[in-house]
Amino acid sequence: MGRALSPRFLVAILAFLLVVFYLWPSNKDTPPVIKITKSSFDWSTVQPYHDPSPLTKPPSGVPRRLPRIQYPFPKSSKRFSDTAQAARRDAVKQxxxxNWKSYRKFAWMKDELTPLTAGSKNTFGGWAATLVDSLDTLWIMDLRTEFWEAVEAVAKIDWAVTNETSCNMFETTIRHLGGLLAAYELSGAAVLLEKAVELGDMLYAGFDTPNRMPAFWLDFRKAKNGDLLADSHVAxxxxxxxxxxxxxxxxxxGDPKYYDATSRITELLYGSQNATKLPGMWPTFFNMRDSDLTEHSSFTLGALADSLYEYLPKMYALLGGLDRKYESMFLTAADTIKKHMLYRPMTQTNEDILFSGNVDVGWEVTLNPEGQHLGCFTGGMFALAGRLFDREDHVETGGKLARGCAWAYQAFPTGIMPEIFSMVHxxxxxxxxxxxxxxxxEVSKDSQGFISLPKGFRNARDPSYILxxxxxxxxxxxxxxxxxxxYQMAAWDMFMAIEQATHTEYGNAAISSVTTTGVPIQRDSMESFWLAExxxxxxxxxxxxxxISLDDWVFNTEAHPLRIPKP
Incomplete structure (x- = not known):
């Protein structure tokens, strides 16, 4: 007959089991094995018609220790365990x-949900733009079940199956490629990297032009036949x-070909920056076919040019500070932007805020004080660069720009700023x-006597808000x-205003005008950046x-976090 176990031994076993229970990785953080369904055409087999060799490799060496970007928040700060902040976070998550529930039910594997009619539409090749764009948001919000279901779906995307004859290089890169890379870095799911490489090889074909400058549209047939050309007029x-x-x-x-492809653009930007009609900035349009970035005379930080500037400090961070060209280009551009493009609006209380306008260069440099919601990224850009390059004046400028956009939200009846507007400056x-x-x-001159604008605004040329x-x-x-x-207080006001104006039964919808004092007219549109960004x-x-600390991650222009290499 066996000997009974001693109480001490039983306690030891129980302690061991408890340790295993608490330390063993939870299922939600352990990637399930998901196999890729390979695309029906393999772009890696297409040999370049225009030889890219020798390839430029990413800078080698130990990454520099970058300056601290985030404020040194105390770890025990009450504000992070505060029930008010948790409630706000939960409201956003809800x-x-x-939105995700409706997308899953009515628009699964399509590019966008139509939030008024509970339908769907394809706007970016039919490769499930909202799904791919939202992967990292699902992870960040700890929606693991939904995340892994989405990954299963992404694994089956066939980049060769589309009703389109071409894809937009820029949009496909920032939404799909950026989304896949960020979700891979957060989750470690190998299938996401495999899909990113498939897509990267397809997009790489868009650089196979006589001067190795990318086409705006990746025409699949032309790319396969070696007939692709860069554009003579492109944003x-x-x-x-x-x-x-x-x-x-x-x-x-570890494959340098992707870096090489875009490094050629960087060299062109660097070499032409001070030869444009507004030295320090690049014009809104380029002639990429002739590698000429200097011929046009309009300049902006808004639509068509925005993320070109945004990527300068971010590339410096992503390369671990090993390529100082990005620092030089940003600081040079910033001086020109401050001198010619930023303006302070005339307001009733003389608010210390800034906006960015547009500039045309003729006999003289002329500022058009037209602002854009799209241009509101500039506050974050200046502040981020200010920390990276030890320029407190840029952090201060960034704060004035960010507060300007928050102020514009509060100025309108809906609590939301318009897409395009102009101010007395x-x-x-x-x-x-x-x-x-x-x-x-000035209002009368711009708006034919329409005075029902917030004071300080000359017009709301495009009064819509598209999320x-x-x-x-x-x-x-x-x-x-x-x-x-x-900034947290401003963010909550902004969120509540957006939710009230855009909420629908199935999601959130763009609205036609932020100037209305009644119920805004909604549009049957919900772009993928609503969930992604x-x-x-x-x-x-x-x-x-x-x-997602700013000291560890850098966001692409579609808010996909990419990990910063460390020394």
Whole structure:
């Protein structure tokens, strides 16, 4: 007959089991084995018609120790365990879940949900843009069940199956390639990297032109036959905003071809920066076919050019500070931007805020004080660069730009700023006194006597709101960089206003005008960046700061976090 176990031995066994229970990885953090369904055409087998050799490799060496970017939040700070912040974070998450549930039910594997009619549409090749774009948001919000279901679906995407004859290089890179890379870095799911490489090889074919400059549209037939050409008139943001994603793909895979492809654009930018009609900045449009970035005379930080500038400090960070060209290009551009493009609006209380306008160069440099919601990213850009390059004046400028966009939200009846607007501006950035008569004259001139605009605004040329993220992006970045709680307060006001104006039974919808005092007219449109960017930034600003720390991650222009190499 066996001997009975001693009480001490039983206690030891129980202790061991408890340790195993608490330390063993939970199922939600252990990647399931998901096999890839390979695309029906393998772009890696297409040999370049225009020889790219020798290939430029990413900078070698130990990454520099970058300056601290995030504010040194105390770990025991009450604000992160505060029930109010948790409630706000949960409110954002609930909005995301409502949208995701509808996408899953009505638009699964399509590019977008139509939030009024509970339907779907394809706008980016039919490769499930909202699904791919939302992967990292699912992970960040700890929606693991939904995340792994989405990964299973992504594993089956066939990049060769589309009703389109071409794809937009810029949009496919920032939404799909950026989304896959970020989700891979967060989760470690190998299938996501495999799909990213498949897509990267397809997009790499878009660089196979006589001068190795990318086409705006990747025409599949022309790319396979060697007939692809770069464009003679293309928005500067398109070739200028591919570098983060292609660089990170090279860093992860060790294949230099992706980095080489975009490094050629960097060299062209660097060599032409001071030869443009507004030295220090690049024009809104490029002639990539002739490798000429200097012939046009309009300049902006808004639509068509925006992320070209955004990627300069971010590339510096992603390369671990090993390529100082990005620092030089940003600081040179920033001087020109401050001198010619930023303006302080005339307001009733002389608010110390800034906006960015547009510039045309003829006999002289002319500022058009037209602002864009899209241009609201500039606050975060300046603040981030200010930390990276030890320029406190840029952090201060970034704060004024971010507060300007938050102020514009509060100015309109819906609590949301318009897509495109113009303001009466002061002659200098030092400010000016309110002049009621001047404002009325300029509003009348711009708006045919329509005076029901907030004071200080000349017009709202495009009064719509399409669920854009740029304002909350900068508010989030300024909060993480400065630690000022005013940005959290502004973010909550913005979120509540957006939710009230855009909420539908099935999701959230773009609205036709932010100027209405009644119920806004909604449009049957919900772009993928609503889930990929806007709600992600709202969620993160109410979350503990170690969740996607700015010292460890850099966001691409679609809010996909890419890991910064460390020394």
């Amino acid at each position: 909005t995301f879940q409502r 500067s943001a398109s070739p200028g905003s591919l570098s983060l994603e292609f660089t990170r793909l090279s860093q992860i895979t 002061c002659e200098t950035l030092a400010g000016c006194e309110w002049d009621e008569n001047r404002w009325r004259r 854009r993220p740029e304002a909350i992006e900068s508010v989030f970045l300024l909060y993480r960089i400065t630690g000022l709680e005013e 806007t709600l992600k930034y709202f969620y993160l600003i109410f979350s503990p700061p170690d969740l």
